Structure formats: C-alpha cells, structure tokens
Amino acid sequence: xxxxxxxxxxxxxxxxxxxxxxxxxxxxxxxxxxxxxxxxxxxxxxxxxxxxxxxxxxxxxxxxxxxxxxxxxxxxxxxxxxxxxxxxxxxxxxxxxxxxxxxxxxxxxxxxxxxxxxxxxxxxxxxxxxxxxxxxxxxxxxxxxxxxxxxxxxxxxxxxxxxxxxxxxxxxxxx
Numbered sequence: 105x106x107x108x109x110x111x112x113x114x115x116x117x118x119x120x121x122x123x124x125x126x127x128x129x130x131x132x133x134x135x136x137x138x139x140x141x142x143x144x145x146x147x148x149x150x151x152x153x154x155x156x157x158x159x160x161x162x163x164x165x166x167x168x169x170x171x172x173x174x175x176x177x178x179x180x181x182x183x184x185x186x187x188x189x190x191x192x193x194x195x196x197x198x199x200x201x202x203x204x205x206x207x208x209x210x211x212x213x214x215x216x217x218x219x220x221x222x223x224x225x226x227x228x229x230x231x232x233x234x235x236x237x238x239x240x241x242x243x244x245x246x247x248x249x250x251x252x253x254x255x256x257x258x259x260x261x262x263x264x265x266x267x268x269x270x271x272x273x274x275x276x277x278x279x
Contacts, residue, residue, distance in 0.1 A: 195210060201239060203237065217231075217254060218234060218237065219238045219239065220238060221238065221240070221241055221242065221243045222234045222239065223252050231252065241262060241265070244261070245258045245261075
C-alpha cells in the first residue's frame with residue numbers, strides 16, 4: 105500500500121491505463137533528470153569518476169536500498185558517546201577562547217558570527233565590529249545579504265586557518 109495525498113493507494117487494483125500513464129510520466133521525468141545530470145557531469149569533467157567509481161557501485165547501492173545495512177549497534181553507541189564527548193570539549197574550548205557565558209547559543213548564526221568574527225547587528229540591522237568579544241577573525245566571505253558567512257565551506261577555511269596558526273606557534277591541537 106502507498107499513501108498518495110493522504111489516501112491509501114492499492115497498486116494491485118489500479119486500472120491498467122492509469123498504471124501505463126503513471127509509468128510514462130515517471131520515465132519522462134527520469135529521462136529529463138538524466139539529461140540534466142549528464143550535462144552537469146560533463147561540464148564538471150567528472151565522467152571518469154562516474155564511470156570508474158559511481159557506476160560500478162550502483163548495484164551495491166541498489167542492494168543496500170532493498171536489503172538494508174547491517175549496523176553494529178554497540179559500535180554505533182560507542183562512537184556516539186565518543187563524538188558527544190568531543191562536541192562537549194569543543195564547545196567548552198570555544199566558549200573559553202571567546203569568553204562566552206554558558207547561556208550563549210552556538211547554534212545561532214548571529215551568535216556564531218559574533219563569536220568568530222566579533223561582529224553583531226546594530227539597531228539599524230547593519231553588521232558592526234564588537235570590541236573585546238569573540239575571536240576577532242576578519243570575515244573573508246559574506247552572504248548575499250551582507251552578513252559574515254558561517255556556511256560549511258567558510259567554517260572549514262576558518263578551521264584550517266586556526267590549525268595553521270596553532271602549527272606555526274608550535275601548539276598541539278586536541279582531537
């Protein structure tokens with residue numbers, strides 16, 4: 105049984121014409137997506153990656169989708185505990201480095217901007233630098249709306265800069 109628009113749908117009793125029309129629409133949409141993706145693969149020069157790595161794995165992906173994956177729950181729980189501890193240590197280290205109180209929300213984009221770049225919005229909605237707060241890094245990327253960026257790519261660059269600084273100073277990174 106499949107639920108479509110809130111109603112149970114019985115594939116076994118579907119009229120043949122509806123089945124044929126549905127399959128034709130699916131095939132047409134799949135072909136359009138295929139052409140678009142193929143174009144992107146070619147533009148990015150990823151044909152060899154697709155042919156050598158992804159295409160051979162499609163059978164394994166199919167099998168995983170239909171048969172599922174065996175997961176070692178004990179190992180997964182062990183890793184969960186380990187990662188939660190690392191997150192807690194990173195949280196404490198960031199709070200100490202930025203001089204934050206425990207009430208600061210590190211999941212807030214505005215708070216993260218303030219912590220990393222020492223910038224915050226003023227009453228006019230403009231980003232201004234805050235003295236004596238946060239890490240004081242200069243934002244080298246901004247969003248379309250002009251806010252200092254906190255996307256994954258930017259944070260990865262910030263991490264690399266911090267690691268480089270630690271190495272240059274002969275300090276040891278935890279983790």
